[in-house]
Amino acid sequence: MPDNQTIIDAVQAEIETDRDWLIGLTRDMVRIPSVNPKFEPNPAINREADVQALLEPILKQDGFRTEQWDALPGRPNLVGEWAGDESRSLILCGHIDVVPVGAMKDWSVDPFGGEITNGRLYGRGAVDMKGGVAACIAAARAIRKAGITLQGRLAIHSVVDEEAGGFGAMDAVKKGKLAKAVLVAEPTWGDVLPVEGGLEWARVTIRGRNAHSALRYNEIYPQRHDKDRLEPGVNAIEIAARFIAAVRQYELDRTRAKSHPLLPLGMNTINIGVMHGGTGLGEHGLPTVMTNPAIIPDVAVLDLDMKFLPDENSADYRRDFEAFVHHFAQTDAWLRDNPPAIQWELGGLHFPPMNTPVDHPLVRSLMKRKAMVGKAPQARGFVAVCDAAHYAGAGVDGVIFGPSGDGFHGSDEYVEVESVVETAKVIAASVIDWCGIR
Amino acid sequence: MPDNQTIIDAVQAEIETDRDWLIGLTRDMVRIPSVNPKFEPNPAINREADVQALLEPILKQDGFRTEQWDALPGRPNLVGEWAGDESRSLILCGHIDVVPVGAMKDWSVDPFGGEITNGRLYGRGAVDMKGGVAACIAAARAIRKAGITLQGRLAIHSVVDEEAGGFGAMDAVKKGKLAKAVLVAEPTWGDVLPVEGGLEWARVTIRGRNAHSALRYNEIYPQRHDKDRLEPGVNAIEIAARFIAAVRQYELDRTRAKSHPLLPLGMNTINIGVMHGGTGLGEHGLPTVMTNPAIIPDVAVLDLDMKFLPDENSADYRRDFEAFVHHFAQTDAWLRDNPPAIQWELGGLHFPPMNTPVDHPLVRSLMKRKAMVGKAPQARGFVAVCDAAHYAGAGVDGVIFGPSGDGFHGSDEYVEVESVVETAKVIAASVIDWCGIR
Structure with missing residues (x-):
């Protein structure tokens, strides 16, 4: 030149x-x-x-x-x-x-x-x-x-x-x-x-099973499995709380494992920025009822803002996170049968x-x-x-x-x-x- | 008679x-x-x-x-x-x-x-x-x-x-x-x-501090406190996840401590039935923005359905829970200055x-x-x-x-x-x- x-x-x-x-x-x-x-x-x-x-x-x-x-x-x-x-x-x-x-x-x-x-x-x-x-x-x-x-x-x-x-x-x-x-x-x-x-927006949808809150004891404590037992509820908000803690550990592992010389240490974070917990998954992808705490909630929707390093790529990043969610689900009897769903490019958003x-x-x-x-x-x-x-x-x-x-x-x-x-x-x-x- | x-x-x-x-x-x-x-x-x-x-x-x-x-x-x-x-x-x-x-x-x-x-x-x-x-x-x-x-x-x-x-x-x-x-x-x-x-409906409002998600590393990892450091965000949804885990332990302690002969064991539960996590506390008591995960969220609102035993009373029940929330807040530097707020009789609801x-x-x-x-x-x-x-x-x-x-x-x-x-x-x-x- x-x-x-x-x-x-x-x-x-x-x-x-x-x-x-x-x-x-x-x-x-x-x-x-x-x-x-x-x-x-x-x-x-x-x-x-x-x-x-x-x-x-x-x-x-x-x-x-x-x-x-x-x-x-x-x-x-x-x-x-x-x-x-x-x-x-x-x-x-x-x-x-x-x-x-x-x-x-x-x-x-x-x-x-x-x-x-x-x-x-x-x-x-x-x-x-x-x-x-x-x-x-x-x-x-x-x-x-x-x-x-x-x-x-x-x-x-x-x-x-x-x-x-x-x-x-x-x-x-x-x-x-x-x-x-x-x-x-x-x-x-x-x-x-x-x-x-890079940046991904993803939505993680966790499903539970709704039931009347008065029967929470039937969800969380041992019961006789006799014929009169009502189907127990599964509180999706509580699963979400455990998931949030697990994501924190996942984020910690990744941020400690790798960095980029031109970026601050630990910048490849995951921000859980929005959460909807309630009952009845609507066609819009969110709970339809968010006014009644007397229902054991069957839907928790988490919206994540996920940053990865300049020398990583989206396909690998998504594959790793999907594997993490899969293994998280394998640790729980309910989630094994009802694994969380991951929607990538929430709102069409995705930054290479x-x-x-x-x-x-x-x-x-x-x-x-x-x-x-x-x-x-x-x-x-x-x-x-x-x-x-x-x-x-x-x-x-x-x-x-x-x-x-x-x-x-x-x-x-x-x-x-x-x-x-x-x-x-x-x-x-x-x-x-x-x-x-x- | x-x-x-x-x-x-x-x-x-x-x-x-x-x-x-x-x-x-x-x-x-x-x-x-x-x-x-x-x-x-x-x-x-x-x-x-x-x-x-x-x-x-x-x-x-x-x-x-x-x-x-x-x-x-x-x-x-x-x-x-x-x-x-x-x-x-x-x-x-x-x-x-x-x-x-x-x-x-x-x-x-x-x-x-x-x-x-x-x-x-x-x-x-x-x-x-x-x-x-x-x-x-x-x-x-x-x-x-x-x-x-x-x-x-x-x-x-x-x-x-x-x-x-x-x-x-x-x-x-x-x-x-x-x-x-x-x-x-x-x-x-x-x-x-x-x-x-008895039954209480309560709303627990947890406050964080919003910031851009790109600065999450500045929230969660140690930084030099030089004059250029931006005020770190505080993710209210993550605090809520920890609070949910703590409530589970509180509920477990209470249900193990006491029961009523005419009711199932462990029926004095706390169901977290609704959660809104997002940004900007509105006059309606809920986050005003729940569409943008690129913001570190500063509001998490939990709606609780709380059952207590027939031989307990509302005043004692509320006092105990308030003490629990107070002590939970004392375990965290941010929460000490910004304790969660408890609103009893959510929706006017309260059953003696x-x-x-x-x-x-x-x-x-x-x-x-x-x-x-x-x-x-x-x-x-x-x-x-x-x-x-x-x-x-x-x-x-x-x-x-x-x-x-x-x-x-x-x-x-x-x-x-x-x-x-x-x-x-x-x-x-x-x-x-x-x-x-x-």
């Missing part, structure tokens, strides 16, 4: 010249409320499509061939492409949905005002991640303005629904919108994140792991280019998950790199304006490094 | 003569669907008031001073009284609400048809407990027809809502509709049940114990009178609870005695017609024994 320093200097100068344009674009995006409708359905604030309508003309103006399609009903993805070689192709990706504002009383600014104070641009989505999307567009625009034609194909993916599973990015992947590498401009405070663990090497050329470029315009970055892993996973699952080398800020998923969210400008400069430089110049 | 055998013979002969009237009354009651609206709100089948309207003229005709009032909106209790001495006063009590029919496909007869086949009268509520109510009315009617005036005051209580907590009987008690003794004609297959355990001695005159009379007209009864305890508890809690000596049948709370419910007639005869005899003749 040649050192294109002179060209990069010129491109970064364009970004500096147009910094107000970049900040203005971020602000304009923040001013369009694009709350993910899965969290808060309300057409007045579910304006993802309006954000795409704002961005598409800008991409067109910069010579991108653009395309929009509904990833989910009324929720379009926007893709822009500059033609080029596949061997050096790159996607710059960001999501334009945001999480709900939450309690208005906790905000000291208008969450959709885009107010700029003391170098911070405030608003829901400012740092997560409209600032990052704007930086990607500004990077491409500056390359264009500097009169440069890239050798590799460059695509910009502005996708919906990252905050609720990433069905926007998943749909882009499903449509074959791939490349050799992808950079997702989620906030990283200028660090470079080439790895993230991303495990790009730290010496990958795109990672090395970002490390170098970031250090040249600001504070030297760290290469580290991402403890949560983002859209990068969906591309990584399709064989695209992924990396996460983006601006600084705070208040994401909370109140008074802001992005550091200077970090947006710096992010654009670093991305522009790394695009040139990776894609090359024609 | 004098032996009024000649008089009793005459009264029982009246019942025999009018057996078709008694069976017809039972059938007429079954034909009025009086499903408890708390289970299945539908005016077309929530016709408790129509049952009372059927019964009131009959009571009036038999010389009862009657009164109806709404125990719950649109759901009247009916009380009829013959004046008499308080020292020998007696209530004959039954409920006229029924549980829902359930799946119609499981019924081979019309649930509200009152069909009589092979000595069985079929229909929802036939044995639970319109047959018993009809038997009480027939007993009084025969006493009246035989020209007898009782010495003690006799009341008939036809109450609503037994199937959903007994708020009908509770309201009668609250209005001071009491007596020295009460006979509740729930189905007992001719046995005499002078005791039942009933502990009438087996040598109580009314019990002895029923044992004797039943043996004289049919199979010798057993004196035993009731493992569930019924309206007798509410009177017992107000100091009224209670006993449960009623007909035979099957299918209550299930399908093809029926009452043995012969057992209804026999129940009326036994009740009439014991009313004369207890109240005496003027």
